[in-house]
Amino acid sequence: MSYFNCHGCSLCLLSCPMWQQQRDVQYSPQGLFKALQHNASHDDIAPALFSCLLCGTCDILCPENIDITETIKTLRKEAFAHGIEAELNKKIVSLLAQPSSELKIEENTIILPGKALRTKPMRLTKIQSLLSSVADTALSLDDGDDIALALETGIEISEHRLHNFLEPLRAAKRLYVSNGHLLKSLRQWLPASELLALGHSLSLLSELTKELNHNDLYLIEARSFHLDHKQKITHYDQLRHQQGCHMNLDLQRNAIPIAAGGLNAIKPMLDSKEQARWILSGHNIQRIIVECAEDEVVMSQVSDLPILHIADLMEA
Ligand code: SF4
Ligand code: SF4
Structure with a gap:
């Protein structure tokens, strides 16, 4: 399905970090797609296009099954071809040109x-x-x-x-x-x-997860969660019920992303600290447990609580 199939139901706004931070429909898949349906240029949509975290939350919500994250990547490619965000394009191309490590066959x-x-x-x-x-x-x-x-x-x-x-x-x-x-x-x-x-693989190890308790906020890595949403939601629901811990899940059971890594790390368009505060709000907790090491850094900037990587639960 392409963006022409977007009928404007607004479901993709529910957990979109762009929408949450900007409160402007232009910063959402709906806003992007409706603008394109009305002949907006790549220049017009560039701010939203490059703010997207590709967290995948919207992919699992869209009733038209539009592959929103793939569409956004294609639109970014087209924007680069129009000379938009030329510096960013140059930077990534130069990273790709750096020599890679020596070839070596490794383990199983x-x-x-x-x-x-x-x-x-x-x-x-x-x-x-x-x-x-x-x-x-x-x-x-x-x-x-x-x-x-x-x-x-x-x-x-x-x-x-x-x-x-x-x-x-x-x-x-x-x-x-x-x-x-x-x-x-x-x-x-x-x-x-x-x-x-x-992160998800570590969350399957009972020697780690038995250490989680009702005072913990457990932060699921959003991108891989949304990639296999149907399989993973059952696992995390069970974990939450067994251990009583809080999680960065919203009411639709999408994982709210922190925006710590990826493109937003080299060209910050969304405030990762604001994302972290949003996740923390409403939780009465004493510890934060992260699956993703980048999230640990951001959380430490907005919270004085102890922050552990899930692997650290071995010695907690
Ligand atoms: S991938 Fe995430 S940030 Fe991008 S439009 Fe979808 S929900 Fe919003
Ligand atoms: S959920 Fe899909 S159909 Fe609905 S507004 Fe968003 S992109 Fe359009």
Whole structure:
């Protein structure tokens, strides 16, 4: 379904972070699509187009089944082709041009932890050990952060860069990926491998989740949650009922994103601290537990409560 099928029901506004922050329908899929139906130019829609977090909340709400996040990526690509956001385009293209790591065949199970988690080597070692119960687990040499940014903006990735990124991963039977957006594409590129969200995989380990309690706010990583919403909602509902913890779920059981990583990290269009305050509001809690390391940084800027990564529950 294309944006021409948008009938303006407004359901996509319910949990859209752009709408929540701007309170202006232009900053929503509905606003974008209605503008395009009335011949708005890429220039007209650029502020909203580049504010979108690609969190995927709207994808699961749209009754017309419009693939909203894919549509936004295509529109960004077209906007770049019109010379809009030229500096941003240049920056991502230059990141893609940087030499990638040497090719090396790795283990059966590989983790792509992302930049933020790599700053905590002890935590990373703990995660490796937690996920190594069946097979040895290696860290990828390359997180593909530049590729994830290119995917968010529709920028073309050269065959050479993609080859260097994917080749060391091809032998792996299972990959744990922290970036929910990259995970979506890796499932297409590596169909023979089992591709799992890192945070969600840790949330399946009872030795960690038994430590959660009713004073905790547990922050689900929004992008990977919305990617597999039907399967994951049952798991998180059970976890919430068993442990009594709070979660960043709204009334429609969509995960409210913090806006800490991805494109918004290199070109902030939405205020991640405001997102964090929105998530915290109404919760009477004593600890914050995060699946995503980027979220930890933002939460620490708006809250004095202890903040733990889910892997840290091992020693809590
Ligand atoms: S992906 Fe998220 S930020 Fe973007 S339009 Fe949809 S709900 Fe809003
Ligand atoms: S939910 Fe879908 S059909 Fe409804 S306004 Fe949003 S994009 Fe349009």
